[in-house]
Amino acid sequence: xxxxxxxxxxxxxxxxxYQGDANRRRPDPASTDQAAWNAYVYDRVNTAGxxxxxxxxxxxxxxxxxxxxxxxxxxISSVAIARDVVVAERKEAAx
Amino acid sequence: MxxxxxxxxxxxxxxxxxxxxxxxxxxxxxTQPGSIVQLAAWPGETAGMLAAIDGHTGLSLPDIPGGGVxxxxxxxxxxxxxxxLVVDEAEGLAESLSEAIxxxxxxxxxxSHGRTALRLAGPKAEWVLAKFFAVDFSLPVFPVxxxxxxxHHDIFALIQRTAPDAFDLYIYRSYARAFWTALGHACxxxxxxxx
Ligand SMILES: [Zn+2]
Numbered sequence: 001x002x003x004x005x006x007x008x009x010x011x012x013x014x015x016x017x018y019q020g021d022a023n024r025r026r027p028d029p030a031s032t033d034q035a036a037w038n039a040y041v042y043d044r045v046n047t048a049g050x051x052x053x054x055x056x057x058x059x060x061x062x063x064x065x066x067x068x069x070x071x072x073x074x075x076i077s078s079v080a081i082a083r084d085v086v087v088a089e090r091k092e093a094a095x
Numbered sequence: 096m097x098x099x100x101x102x103x104x105x106x107x108x109x110x111x112x113x114x115x116x117x118x119x120x121x122x123x124x125x126t127q128p129g130s131i132v133q134l135a136a137w138p139g140e141t142a143g144m145l146a147a148i149d150g151h152t153g154l155s156l157p158d159i160p161g162g163g164v165x166x167x168x169x170x171x172x173x174x175x176x177x178x179x180l181v182v183d184e185a186e187g188l189a190e191s192l193s194e195a196i197x198x199x200x201x202x203x204x205x206x207s208h209g210r211t212a213l214r215l216a217g218p219k220a221e222w223v224l225a226k227f228f229a230v231d232f233s234l235p236v237f238p239v240x241x242x243x244x245x246x247h248h249d250i251f252a253l254i255q256r257t258a259p260d261a262f263d264l265y266i267y268r269s270y271a272r273a274f275w276t277a278l279g280h281a282c283x284x285x286x287x288x289x290x
Contacts, residue, residue: 007160007176008243012229015246059246061175081176083138 001074003067006081008060019054021045022066022082048072054082099127102211102271109290113283120219120285123278126212126263130188136177136201143200148181151195152188163240165257172242172255177201180242180253180265182212211271215278216261219285224254224262226281234259250274 001013021044027036048071055065064082069075101107103125111119136144141158149155154164154171156179163172168184181188189205196203215223221232227247231237242255250273253265266274279287 008245009160011245015229059249059251060244061178062244063176 001076003055003057003065003076004079005057005060005063005065006079007063008057011057011060015057015059016055016065017058019056019064022052022054050077101125101127102268103275106272106276107289111286111288112279113286115286118286119217119288121215121217121223121282121287123275123282123287123289124214124216126214128182128184128212129186129207130181130183131206131210131212131265132181132183132189132192133204133206134179134181134192134196134201135204136179137199138177140200141177144177144179144196147192147196147200148179151192152181152183154181157240161242163242163255165240165255165263170255170257170263172240172253174242174244174253180206182263182265209268210265211268211275213264213266213271213275213278214257214261215264216258217287218260219282220260220262223278223281223285227278228252228254230254232256232262247274247277 002010003013003016004010023045024040027033027040031037050068051071052066052068055067057063057065066080066082066085067076068078070077134144134148145156145158148171152169152171154169156162156164156171156173161173163170169182171179171181173179181192189203189207193203224232228245230243230245237256239256239258242253244253246252250270251267255263257263
């Protein structure tokens with residue numbers, strides 16, 4: 001499997017570390033809502049198909065990436081720098 | 096000035112080695128720069144950092160992934176978004192860059208004693224590196240000056256092309272002896288000289 005890092009270009013999956021499901025959103029750290037924390041820690045959508053996930057280019061530029069990977073085929077349909085995605089989401093949420 | 100000690104000393108075997116039937120394919124050497132400095136720009140400050148590198152060292156880096164420049168005595172390149180390695184034959188670069196780069200622009204980290212700089216040169220240098228790293232080293236996509244961050248079996252490497260047939264590699268100092276030994280084995284079949 002190849003992941004095309006926006007900075008480094010196409011690299012073998014062995015250069016990357018999986019950083020988890022990117023669909024979930026961490027509750028506010030000050031929150032004491034146990035159901036929300038339980039859902040954040042344990043609930044997964046277990047998608048068969050396109051799945052949003054984080055990967056770190058740990059043996060390369062070390063940037064965290066937001067990747068859409070098909071769990072049935074390993075086809076990667078999008079890769080972006082995770083920071084840029086999160087900053088854009090926050091901007092959108094603030095509007 | 097303190098005398099520089101090489102981590103390669105116990106395995107340093109100058110001279111020709113391997114299969115020399117077709118001549119010397121690769122020359123392996125250690126460049127021992129006096130300064131290796133890592134710069135990291137805060138988000139949005141990359142242009143300012145590039146200007147600071149240019150202003151301080153005279154090296155004008157293209158603002159593209161892995162963009163770099165190398166001269167006889169200095170080199171600099173990008174290896175991650177907003178991050179740069181700057182190398183000088185002379186000592187003292189970390190101190191002078193710390194003065195030139197304000198904390199509002201980013202950080203300056205002195206790696207002079209933390210990395211070992213190796214040079215692989217010769218007609219088979221590109222070919223040997225292609226055995227080690229899953230990266231396209233061909234000249235059209237990897238021109239002189241360009242650099243990459245990659246790894247060989249968990250040994251992290253920063254690689255910059257310094258000439259059409261020469262590459263400088265920056266390896267964590269503690270891994271450098273093992274990496275150098277492995278690189279020598281990889282060079283055996285094309286004939287190599289340590290100098
Ligand atoms: Zn990368």
